[in-house]
Amino acid sequence: MDEERRRFCQYAGLVILGTALPSCGSSASTGDGGQLACGPVSASAGINIADIPLNSAMAVTINAEPIFICRDSKGVYALDARCTHVGTNVNLKSAQDPTQGFMCPLHFATYDFNGDHPTAPAPLPLAHYLVCTTVGGEVVVDTQQEVASTIRFRV
């Protein structure tokens, strides 16, 4: 697919989702000098990057998927909120201190604030998705692009 076609597809995908975003293909830092670009099914989280406090986790729905938009000292990241056991939505262990991580209400598996170190019966960490922003700073998540748990959108 040539560059012009790819850009059109990105824009078309955003419009179909009802999210007319002025900046298609914004990117997230991979932390190692590389850049990743959000793709055609990216959708807005309805949050401006500047409004995400340090050590916070906000529950949002993106492309009908439950997501936590989190920020730690390294930047912003998006976690799939579905438990890796059988898919129940996880909750924050503590609303007052999100850095305590997440707990599944069904069989009580826990995850740390990065979605890592799952306890039984959860078999895997929570998935991370690519985070980008529009030129205006609106957070966009690409739920088609799972990324390493170390990747952040640097604020």
Ligand code: FES
């Ligand atoms: S569904 Fe989460 S621990 Fe079973």
